[in-house]
Amino acid sequence: MKATARGLIGVAIxxxxxxxxxxxxxxxxxxxxxxxxCWATIAAGIAIAGWGALRPPVGTRRGDRVVAAICLALxxxxxxxxxxxxxxxxxxxxxxxxxxxRLGRRLPGVKVxxxxxxxxxxxxxxxxGSLKGRKLLLTFFRGHW
Amino acid sequence: MRELRGLQLVLDGVRAAGGEIVVVSKDxxxxxAELAQEHELAFLLLSDPDLxxxxxxxxxxxxxxxxxxxxxxxxxxxxxxxxxxxSDFFLTDNWRQRLRGEDAIARVRAMR
Numbered sequence: 277m278k279a280t281a282r283g284l285i286g287v288a289i290x291x292x293x294x295x296x297x298x299x300x301x302x303x304x305x306x307x308x309x310x311x312x313x314c315w316a317t318i319a320a321g322i323a324i325a326g327w328g329a330l331r332p333p334v335g336t337r338r339g340d341r342v343v344a345a346i347c348l349a350l351x352x353x354x355x356x357x358x359x360x361x362x363x364x365x366x367x368x369x370x371x372x373x374x375x376x377x378r379l380g381r382r383l384p385g386v387k388v389x390x391x392x393x394x395x396x397x398x399x400x401x402x403x404x405g406s407l408k409g410r411k412l413l414l415t416f417f418r419g420h421w
Numbered sequence: 422m423r424e425l426r427g428l429q430l431v432l433d434g435v436r437a438a439g440g441e442i443v444v445v446s447k448d449x450x451x452x453x454a455e456l457a458q459e460h461e462l463a464f465l466l467l468s469d470p471d472l473x474x475x476x477x478x479x480x481x482x483x484x485x486x487x488x489x490x491x492x493x494x495x496x497x498x499x500x501x502x503x504x505x506x507x508s509d510f511f512l513t514d515n516w517r518q519r520l521r522g523e524d525a526i527a528r529v530r531a532m533r
Contacts, residue, residue: 369495369514373479383505384477388445388467391454396467398443398474402505406465411440411532412501413525416475416494417425417448417466418485 279332280340283347286325290351293318294358311362318355325351383412424519429462431522439503440529445469447486447493498525502532 293314301314328344336344385399398414401407428442435442442464446453453466467474475481475494485493498520500509509528511520 370482372495372497372512376477376479377499377507377510379507379509381507383501384474386469386474386477388469388474389450390468391450391457391466393450398467399505401443401465402501407441407443409503411438411503411529412499412505413435413440413442413529414499414501415428415442415444416480416497417444417446418493418496419446419448419488 277328277333278340279328279336279344280347282328283325283344286321286323286328287347287350287354289321289324290318290354291321293321294354294361297358297362314358314362318351318358322348322351322355425456425460425462427519427522428464429460431525432464434522434526435529438526438530440532441465443467445474445494447472447475447491500528500532504533508532 297314301311325344325348329341329348332341332344383398383402385397387395387397389395396405398407398412402410402412425444428444432442443466444462444464445467446456447470448456448468449470450468453468456462457466469475472481472492472494478497478499480495480497482493482495484491485495496513496519498511499507500511502508509532511524511528513519
């Protein structure tokens with residue numbers, strides 16, 4: 277296989293990881309969750325690009341060597357981009373407003389909407405709706421987080 | 422999505438303990454309807470696009486929505502007893518740590 281082909285395949289693999297991570301992985305699996313397959317794929321891409329740039333077939337022209345070297349640099353760059361995003365992101369969370377989160381406080385009457393676009397509130401649901409007489413586990417969906 | 426699927430898995434246990442699960446999101450009602458259908462979620466989803474309910478509990482996480490921009494709720498699980506009083510809560514300092522399903526059921530069961 278030509279050095280340029282190796283380089284292009286390698287950079288394509290390395291570039292696919294950040295792209296797929298944003299488009300699919302982060303939303304389906306979660307940001308920062310189980311990223312080792314991503315890292316393994318990037319490593320494979322860099323290895324293939326490196327194979328083209330550092331071990332080109334005998335007789336490879338200078339221009340092809342340059343292209344292969346650029347592909348290797350781009351592969352490493354995509355790996356860095358992925359690492360910057362997944363490792364640089366903060367896992368720390370702000371403290372809640374404790375004055376609002378005191379034990380014994382009642383369900384609020386803040387208006388929210390159901391999936392069928394009906395206006396309601398936790399207070400209303402607990403008095404007359406589907407939550408009447410029930411204990412409640414309330415949590416907050418952060419999307420892909 | 423894994424978090425929602427996890428909640429669906431413990432829903433029967435929570436209901437057997439006398440509880441219900443409610444999930445609040447900044448997604449629109451239409452988005453929540455699609456989400457519930459796609460993932461076959463049987464618990465109540467509520468749309469809070471302005472985070473008014475999130476603010477009522479002091480749980481706003483400024484700048485956390487890196488995909489759409491804006492704020493999100495800080496990860497938290499609140500437990501209200503059958504009279505509607507906040508009885509317990511789970512907060513983490515690291516969003517990768519989540520309440521385990523069996524712990525959630527146990528906390529619901531422990532409430533009056």
